[in-house]
Amino acid sequence: MSQIEGFREETRIWLEKNCPTGAKGIGQVPTGSTKIKIEDPDVTLWLDRMIEKGWTAPTWPKEFGGADLSTEEYVVLIEEMRRLDARPALGGMGTSMIGPTLLEYGTDEQKQEHLPKIAKAEVAWCQGYSEPGSGSDLASLNTRAVDSGDHYLINGQKIWTSGAQWADWMFCLVRTDPEVPKHNGISFVLLSMAQPGVTVKPIRLISGNSPFCETFFDDAVAYKANLVGELNKGWTVGKRLLQHERSGMASLVGAQSRDPGATLQEVAHSYLGTDREGKVADAALRSRAINHEINDAAFALTRKRTVQEAEDGNTPGPATSIFKMYGTELEQDKSSLMCEIRGTQGIGWEGSSFDSDEIEWTRSWLSNRAASIYSGTNEIQRNIIAKRVLGLPD
Numbered sequence: 001m002s003q004i005e006g007f008r009e010e011t012r013i014w015l016e017k018n019c020p021t022g023a024k025g026i027g028q029v030p031t032g033s034t035k036i037k038i039e040d041p042d043v044t045l046w047l048d049r050m051i052e053k054g055w056t057a058p059t060w061p062k063e064f065g066g067a068d069l070s071t072e073e074y075v076v077l078i079e080e081m082r083r084l085d086a087r088p089a090l091g092g093m094g095t096s097m098i099g100p101t102l103l104e105y106g107t108d109e110q111k112q113e114h115l116p117k118i119a120k121a122e123v124a125w126c127q128g129y130s131e132p133g134s135g136s137d138l139a140s141l142n143t144r145a146v147d148s149g150d151h152y153l154i155n156g157q158k159i160w161t162s163g164a165q166w167a168d169w170m171f172c173l174v175r176t177d178p179e180v181p182k183h184n185g186i187s188f189v190l191l192s193m194a195q196p197g198v199t200v201k202p203i204r205l206i207s208g209n210s211p212f213c214e215t216f217f218d219d220a221v222a223y224k225a226n227l228v229g230e231l232n233k234g235w236t237v238g239k240r241l242l243q244h245e246r247s248g249m250a251s252l253v254g255a256q257s258r259d260p261g262a263t264l265q266e267v268a269h270s271y272l273g274t275d276r277e278g279k280v281a282d283a284a285l286r287s288r289a290i291n292h293e294i295n296d297a298a299f300a301l302t303r304k305r306t307v308q309e310a311e312d313g314n315t316p317g318p319a320t321s322i323f324k325m326y327g328t329e330l331e332q333d334k335s336s337l338m339c340e341i342r343g344t345q346g347i348g349w350e351g352s353s354f355d356s357d358e359i360e361w362t363r364s365w366l367s368n369r370a371a372s373i374y375s376g377t378n379e380i381q382r383n384i385i386a387k388r389v390l391g392l393p394d
């Protein structure tokens with residue numbers, strides 16, 4: 001038996017023994033937030049066991065709470081978790097965004113300080129990038145950070161800060177030099193959300209949810225020890241973080257892309273009926289569903305190839321924009337088809353005339369609208385692909 005086959009067998013046995021029922025299927029994935037209570041004891045048990053194994057951040061070095069897994073082993077772990085329908089024990093921006101960025105750009109002290117807390121689920125992070133007036137043109141941001149001895153004093157405003165109301169720390173882009181061209185005066189800092197200079201106001205949506213916030217800084221403090229990368233070179237660090245966000249290794253492997261309920265084929269057969277040859281009766285929708293499945297299969301193969309080609313468990317560079325753009329459009333296409341196939345049953349929001357899958361897909365169709373906006377809109381991804389991947393002229 002090869003080393004990797006042995007690892008798969010050990011992993012399968014360990015997961016079967018240690019993943020409790022309440023950590024399978026759809027449900028809560030902790031972020032490490034000190035402000036969110038974990039309701040189900042199974043979720044806590046699963047988290048504790050995975051932390052002990054180093055599998056909340058599997059490819060990170062052991063000294064930072066990881067398990068030092070190779071890319072190949074990591075893929076096996078994710079495949080085995082999916083086989084069991086096990087949820088990730090820990091999610092959020094710590095393991096997927098700021099952690100990998102600190103591994104590349106952080107000082108030894110920053111890694112020692114922040115990475116183990118992330119891997120042990122002791123802290124949740126939020127992203128302070130967008131500002132009113134600075135979204136796609138992020139480099140025009142105005143939040144000002146002024147040198148004040150051992151720290152920077154920060155004044156300004158961020159917006160659309162996902163989960164800021166539950167976050168303990170923020171990674172943030174700030175302007176440290178307003179006199180130079182816009183990309184050259186930005187720095188990347190880490191700051192605690194638990195300080196008097198930070199005010200968070202959740203933005204209430206029509207659905208009643210508040211997935212994101214406005215975040216105000218009035219003399220907020222970011223210590224110089226928490227400047228990541230060089231002063232005024234934050235644009236490079238900030239862009240790299242976006243690449244991790246757009247296509248972390250876990251999402252490339254497909255760990256988090258579980259769909260609720262039945263497959264597209266099953267739904268089409270059940271709602272549209274079957275013709276004499278056993279095909280889905282509605283020819284137009286049948287053809288769109290098949291087209292979707294072919295594209296989905298091709299995309300899965302492209303992701304698999306990319307993961308196999310990655311040498312160090314790291315996310316690729318500008319090519320991540322392809323995964324972000326294509327992946328979100330594919331998801332939008334799927335949720336749209338899922339609702340169209342269901343006809344009037346595909347527009348259920350609540351009530352007993354709709355089953356849980358119907359309601360789940362309506363909500364997923366609506367929430368998926370945001371996927372081509374956050375983490376940089378898909379128009380911006382097309383610009384990056386044109387310039388940085390295809391090398392087309394400006």
Ligand SMILES: Cc1cc2nc3c(=O)[nH]c(=O)nc-3n(C[C@H](O)[C@H](O)[C@H](O)COP(=O)(O)OP(=O)(O)OC[C@H]3O[C@@H](n4cnc5c(N)ncnc54)[C@H](O)[C@@H]3O)c2cc1C
Nearest residue numbers: 127128129130135136160161162370373374375376377379
């Ligand atoms: C659900 C959700 C969660 C988010 N979470 C966070 C978060 O945690 N932290 C954070 O900092 N931000 C967050 N954002 C903000 C997100 O990054 C911005 O919404 C996004 O970058 C677009 O910026 P904007 O909203 O200012 O739109 P604009 O930049 O004003 O764009 C408006 C339209 O113009 C188009 N456009 C703009 N410039 C160009 C161009 N050069 N070429 C072609 N088309 C262009 C855009 O594609 C878009 O269609 C979140 C957004 C959403 C929807």
